[in-house]
Amino acid sequence: MSSPEPLDFGVLLNVAFAAFREALDADLAAAGFDDIGTSFGYVFRLLAEVPCNLSELAAQLGMSSPGALKVVDDMVAKGYVSRSTDADDRRVKRLALTARGRAALSRARAFHARYEQAVAERLGAREVAATRKVLEAMAASQGERGGRMPRPV
Numbered sequence: 001m002s003s004p005e006p007l008d009f010g011v012l013l014n015v016a017f018a019a020f021r022e023a024l025d026a027d028l029a030a031a032g033f034d035d036i037g038t039s040f041g042y043v044f045r046l047l048a049e050v051p052c053n054l055s056e057l058a059a060q061l062g063m064s065s066p067g068a069l070k071v072v073d074d075m076v077a078k079g080y081v082s083r084s085t086d087a088d089d090r091r092v093k094r095l096a097l098t099a100r101g102r103a104a105l106s107r108a109r110a111f112h113a114r115y116e117q118a119v120a121e122r123l124g125a126r127e128v129a130a131t132r133k134v135l136e137a138m139a140a141s142q143g144e145r146g147g148r149m150p151r152p153v
Contacts, residue, residue, distance in 0.1 A: 020115065023111075023115065024108065024111050024112075024115075027107070027111045028104065028107060028108060028111070031107050033103075033104045033107060035078050036078075036080075036104060037071065037074055037075075039061075039071045040071070040075060040080065040104075041108065042061055043057065043061070043071060043072070043075060043081070044080070044097065044101060044104065044105040044108070045105070046060050046061070047081065047095060047096060047097045047101070048097060048102070048105055051084075051094045051095055051096035052094070052095060053086070053092050053093060053094060053095065054068055054069060054072060054093065054095065057072070057095060072095060075101070079098055079100045079101075080097065080098060080100055080101035080104060081095055081096065081097060081098060081101055082095070082096050082097075082098050083095060084096065116128060
């Protein structure tokens with residue numbers, strides 16, 4: 001009998017991300033953030049840098065303004081993002097993280113660090129560092145092809 005064929009690389013990445021996402025969602029839910037949508041993380045990171053308007057946010061996310069509006073409306077309704085009138089142009093609404101949004105982002109960032117540390121303790125820091133290099137190279141190649149990559153904050 002031969003050993004089972006390994007998973008395709010893309011499938012393995014997807015399965016690993018699904019496991020990570022499930023653990024992240026559980027951790028956030030335990031802290032009272034059980035209503036975070038799948039696109040919220042990118043918006044959290046962008047708005048953590050500086051408040052912006054919907055058009056700016058949509059451009060940073062690489063999506064249409066109507067698409068970004070749908071995500072923002074959901075985040076506003078759930079108390080993660082606020083809208084305020086721009087001081088220079090009253091027609092423009094500035095988007096910013098609320099205290100709840102900043103708390104959710106802080107919790108998510110802490111989870112990311114704990115998760116990576118736990119993997120390092122299980123597999124070794126060198127293996128995690130090598131994996132990180134591979135993932136960073138893959139992400140960089142996406143950016144070189146004109147794809148969007150969330151900016152670290």
